[in-house]
Amino acid sequence: ADEPLRFGIISTESSTNQATQWQPFLDDMSDALGVKVEPFFATDYAAVIQAMRFDKIDLAWYGNKSAMEAVDRAGGEIFAQTVAANGAPGYWSLMIVNQDSPYNDVQDILANASKLTFGNGDPNSTSGYLVPGYYVFAKNHVDPNTAFKRTLNANHETNALTVANGQVDVATFNTESMERLEITHPDKAAQLKVIWKSPLIPSDPLVWRTNLPQQTKDELRQFFLGYGDTDEQKAILEPLQWSGFAASDNDQLLPIRQLELFKQRAQVAADDSLDASAKQQQLAELDARLDALNQRMEARDAAQADNTTAMVD
Amino acid sequence: MQSAASFDIRARSGRRRWTTLLGWAIAVVVLGWAWQGAEMAPSLLFQNAGNMATLAADFVPPTFGRLDHYIDQMLVTIQIAIWGTLLAVLFAIPFGLLSSDNLAPWWINQPVRRLMDACRAINELVFAMLFVVAVGLGPFAGTLALFVHTTGVLAKLFSEAVEATDAGPMEGIRVTGAGRLEEIVFGLIPQVLPLWISVSLYRFESNIRSATVLGMVGGGGIGVSLWETMRGFQYTETATIMLVIIVAVTLLDMVSQRVRKRFI
């Protein structure tokens, strides 16, 4: 095909994108596929997902949450995921406090919550909001919005800095941002103490639009899965902090979906504007969907005792 | 006669004093209400000024390794901003004139104003998405989104400049038998031109800085880089980018001065 391949690249919470870092990789891709690859570096997924919905882009690299939206709304399909440079199949969500803080684990925090200020993540952040929301709070039957003296939402950087400066007592964070902070601001990183680490969060997926010609799909899959073997390719992937790509599919999203549903359930449960019967009905519905998800995940676990499902403990 | 007049003054100022007092009372209440909402606590600012200094220190020294790249991106942003602003100016002129109540009757100026209000009030991301689905990701979608929003802003500012003009020169043209449009071209535009130029250049400048929309639609430009270096804690890079922007804004301000000088 002479039409260029349009590739949407979103800055997710686990990476920053610079066109220059991507360029060598895109050149290789273009050579291998024999078509021009036109990249679009976007800072937010909303427009990219809509573009995919109307066939304005062909494939995109998303975060987990945005990939879920792309699959559900824009006719997208996951076909691969990145593999981190250190070989880790994903990253982890963290809870951090100041180095001087007297608290050392989540139980300490929850016990003293009413005295503390909590820096929660952006509500759309997987590692900053969804994951800790489920594992730290929902599982302990705590509502962070009411338990703490004060709860604020901010992005990872702001949260880390305010904890380091002692203005916020405890905040969410993730391992990728921590690594970057250790390189750029070792002094600030040294001010932080990690008191909790989540189960693994699967690394970012690559999504194509389902209605792409089969031949293009095959070529893309072949290219991505085979990339990263030679030293040259490794050198190209290095600034992107990856070592290669692994096959994946929409099931990668199951744990995320579970968290998302759980978040919705919590919202409905907390919503006072609903009358009791409507609330009951909605909750039942959500529970049913959660059950269905659980079953699928168990089935999948049974089939392939794979690392990526380690999240469900 | 004189005492009557001075009585008149006192009576008036008595009435005025009442409404003035009421006005101030309302203002104080509103400000107090807003003070709480904004959680104002000025003392904190001084107590912790040291923190600001520490953080600010992270931004120095700027690193100039990627300067070329940033300058390229600056140029891209300027290209986008040129068209986004130019189109907006072209549309804002008629809309601005139509929403001025000294030029158009209320049944024209009110609807046009509301339309312009909507252009400003509807988020740029919404426009960006609308245009993305039509023209695809990329700078063009960003340009269009900037254009719609900027039209709303400029039409408002243009029309308020028009409403503050002196009617004399327009009347001077009107009595020659010239049409409404000639009246505007020869009597009104010379009066408002300096201000129109200055607000247009201000919007051009702020479109250059508008990372959000362009970043969202993959339009590229310096704003996106700024955003990302900041998210990546690469503050010394951020400082470089900000320097590039400051230089661009300063140059623009100087050009703006010279252009305006020709019309004042």
Add this chain to the structure above:
Amino acid sequence: MQSAASFDIRARSGRRRWTTLLGWAIAVVVLGWAWQGAEMAPSLLFQNAGNMATLAADFVPPTFGRLDHYIDQMLVTIQIAIWGTLLAVLFAIPFGLLSSDNLAPWWINQPVRRLMDACRAINELVFAMLFVVAVGLGPFAGTLALFVHTTGVLAKLFSEAVEATDAGPMEGIRVTGAGRLEEIVFGLIPQVLPLWISVSLYRFESNIRSATVLGMVGGGGIGVSLWETMRGFQYTETATIMLVIIVAVTLLDMVSQRVRKRFI
């Protein structure tokens, strides 16, 4: 005599024509260059207008279930914007006057202008972070960040309005032996007040819409909700929020009209 004068006109317009032609040539080249950079392709817009309609249809009908909540948030944003803008206006008045070249000599107006350029050019996020480390997360940090940026914008717009004024009334005051400040208060301010009010209210309005900064520092407000419903694909909710904003902006525009009317 007449022929001399008309010769003069022709010679002048000959020279003028040259520079005018050059000016247009440069403009065309710049626009062409920018056309490429912005990847302009207007035809696409019409070809795929259907997509836009499809997307727009997702926004209707608005759902009013959480209207109360959004109105509350609108009020919070207004509270923050009130103080952010008020402080900015207070600072922009002196800075604006000092950067007007008809009031201050170049060795004052140039540095002040550059300072204001920096206030505008440095990203609001940077200011937000600076203030966050000093006063902690929350609306106050957002207010301060808005304040600094808005000061830069208003000082520029204020000073350009000042430069476009008529010198007569100020001279009228000067010769009474009044000081520089009285000259400004009685001769200048009455001339620029309508425009100052209108740009201040415009900035107030755009501060209400500025979700980015406030969202970033956990300041809350309607902009953050707008953003989130949009990212959550709850477009019918987004539509409701936009309606709330449009109503607020419209009301504000009307208040602005009435306030300005008193000064025109």
Add this chain to the structure above:
Amino acid sequence: MTAIVSVERLDKSFGTHAALREIGFEIHAGELVTLIGPSGSGKSTLLRHLIGLSRADRQSHSHVRVLDRDVQRGGRLLGASREQRRRCGYIFQQFNLAGRLSVMTNVLVGHLGAMPRWRALTGRFTQQERDQALRALERVGIVGLAHQRANTLSGGQMQRVAIARALVQEAEVIFADEPIASLDPRSAREVMEILQRINREDGRTIVVTLHQVDVARRYCRRAIALKQGRLYYDGPIAGLTDARLQALYENAGLDELEARQADHRFAPPLHAVG
């Protein structure tokens, strides 16, 4: 003789202040009429009503007709075609020039009403139009200033630009509001002679506001005098005796009742045909 200007029962109030009350008169083709009266008596206000720049009071029975068409009736302006409006010229007391444009452009503007639309809007004036503008500037003695910006002119120069603009327009009726206020005696005489010449030779009808009664006496045959918004005198200028003039200008600050008595005592209003 046709009535070129006809005014009936014209009333105009600003708030509670009655600026014009029950004004009525007719002016015929080819007349050169002076409009006089103390400062604030409503002369400018009256002229603005004749050209349709101001509207009479809503509840009034005011009616203004100029050049065989209704300008306004009962406080409602009646739209006029461009052609009709072009036929009336107006010289403003405050000049109303576009200060940032050159003298030349300010004068060329007088052609706008007679130009094809597209040329008017793009400001493309023909050589002939330019020559005509230069001739008008020469006539008022400021051809050398054609390129100066209007807002850097001296008071008298601005006034002459305003006059040149009206000359270029070649209107059939000219309303001139104190066209010689800022002029030196010689320029004033020249301007009055220009007005007289276009009145005599080209048969233009002219209404001119003047403060210098001796000038009015020299150039005009008919005078209309206003006092506190009322028609105080309308008739041959010779009828404005010194006693009448003294009564006209005296007690500018007196309140209405006394003024009315004064009118009766010294000079009952005359409504003669000019």
Add this chain to the structure above:
Amino acid sequence: MTAIVSVERLDKSFGTHAALREIGFEIHAGELVTLIGPSGSGKSTLLRHLIGLSRADRQSHSHVRVLDRDVQRGGRLLGASREQRRRCGYIFQQFNLAGRLSVMTNVLVGHLGAMPRWRALTGRFTQQERDQALRALERVGIVGLAHQRANTLSGGQMQRVAIARALVQEAEVIFADEPIASLDPRSAREVMEILQRINREDGRTIVVTLHQVDVARRYCRRAIALKQGRLYYDGPIAGLTDARLQALYENAGLDELEARQADHRFAPPLHAVG
């Protein structure tokens, strides 16, 4: 007799146009001098230099002294204290009122130079100051308009507001630029009589620009005449014979050489002491 105003070799050009050339004269305490000349001859420009609103050419040897202090020298303004500036009043040809403020405020502004700073800046005028402003308005016959906005006044009313403002200032020297141009004969006479009275009774020094030579003859003893930016006459008003006046005002549009010849032929400039 001390020189209240002294001007030496004043040169001023606008671009290539020489608006003032080698002007020099002295005015003594208690004089009432008229400044006359054709439109565009530089009268307003000269007055603006006396009060320090305009600067002479840089390379010139221009020197202006008013009330025993240097206003400017060699094209450089020399700072003056508020008190010194307060002692000079100025009535502008174009009035220079703040159009959006009321008549009253426009007049009260005349007090600003004499008020404590904080009151001036907050606009808190005392009852005494208000009464004085009302008296000034009464003197010029427009006390009834105290609350009207300045930009809705008639031409003559604006002019009188500008005069009232200067009266309130109680300056020792008043420069009045065509203060009666827009006034009717009676108001004009009253204004001239006010100027004459404060000149005679209070000993104020007054320089007044006038176009109506007969008015100048009636009220002033000394005249300074400008022609094309040069001093054409300076001496007793009686010395301005009709022939001289004719030469002064004629050929306003002639080019320099001819004008200079004309000067020599008809009326060699006189530099008499007033």
